[in-house]
Amino acid sequence: xxxxxxxxxxxxxxxxxxxxxxxxxxxxxxxxxxxxxxxxxxxxxxxxxxxxxxxxxxxxxxxxxxxxxxxxxxxxxxxxxxxxxxxxxxxxxxxxxxxxxxxxxxxxxxxxxxxxxxxxxxxxxxxxxxxxxxxxxxxxxxxxxxxxxxxxxxxxxxxxxxxxxxxxxxxxxxxxxxxxxx
Numbered sequence: 785x786x787x788x789x790x791x792x793x794x795x796x797x798x799x800x801x802x803x804x805x806x807x808x809x810x811x812x813x814x815x816x817x818x819x820x821x822x823x824x825x826x827x828x829x830x831x832x833x834x835x836x837x838x839x840x841x842x843x844x845x846x847x848x849x850x851x852x853x854x855x856x857x858x859x860x861x862x863x864x865x866x867x868x869x870x871x872x873x874x875x876x877x878x879x880x881x882x883x884x885x886x887x888x889x890x891x892x893x894x895x896x897x898x899x900x901x902x903x904x905x906x907x908x909x910x911x912x913x914x915x916x917x918x919x920x921x922x923x924x925x926x927x928x929x930x931x932x933x934x935x936x937x938x939x940x941x942x943x944x945x946x947x948x949x950x951x952x953x954x955x956x957x958x959x960x961x962x963x964x965x966x
Contacts, residue, residue, distance in 0.1 A: 788834025788901060792908035794827035799912065803919045835901050844898035851965045857892035858949045859942070861885045868941025870930045875938075877929040880917045887913040896963075 798820050802809045809816050864885025869875035878884065890910035894902060921927075953963040 785834065785838045785840075785901065785904065787830050788838050788904055789908075791827045791830030791832075791834050792905060792912075794823055794830060795909065796912050796915075798823040798827060799916060800919065803923055831905060835905050838901035838904075840899040840901040842899050843903060846896050846898060850895040851963070854892045854896045855949060855953070855964065857888050857895070858952070859945045861888040861892060861945075862948045862952075863942050863945035864888065866941040866944060868938055868945075871933040872938035872941065873932050873935045876932050879927055879929070880920070883913045883917050886910075 801820065812819060862885065863869075864875070864878075864881045869878050869881035875881060887910050890906040890913065893906045894910070897906065956963045
């Protein structure tokens with residue numbers, strides 16, 4: 785579990801670094817972007833390895849309704865991380881669509897994974913998304929929403945989100961997981 789915790793911690797550190805130490809981050813210039821990307825890459829590897837290796841305990845069972853709700857939340861999550869909220873008519877006033885989508889992704893995964901390793905991984909990443917929204921709002925209190933776009937953009941990006949949910953679910957199935965039930 786230690787490797788998983790280290791991965792989540794590195795994820796937090798790499799993302800929060802710019803907000804906590806803006807002068808130090810700015811002094812690194814372009815090299816800093818590469819450094820942050822490298823740390824994020826290592827954090828993802830540690831999270832994958834740590835999650836797969838974790839000696840985990842089950843904290844809650846998967847409810848029958850959780851799988852379809854998870855899949856619906858995944859469509860919403862993937863929509864929110866597309867350009868849809870900024871270019872469409874439904875969520876153009878949302879300040880943090882990508883972080884909100886990420887948070888929805890973590891909640892969806894916690895619904896169907898009731899073990900301690902999942903709680904560390906998805907709970908830790910969900911808390912990061914929430915903390916990031918707070919940190920950004922405090923650092924940049926003034927914000928102007930996007931202009932309202934066309935509903936056609938929302939429809940297009942929801943269709944893409946549905947397709948991506950099917951693709952990611954199929955990839956999960958290749959690893960023996962059952963994202964669509966069964």
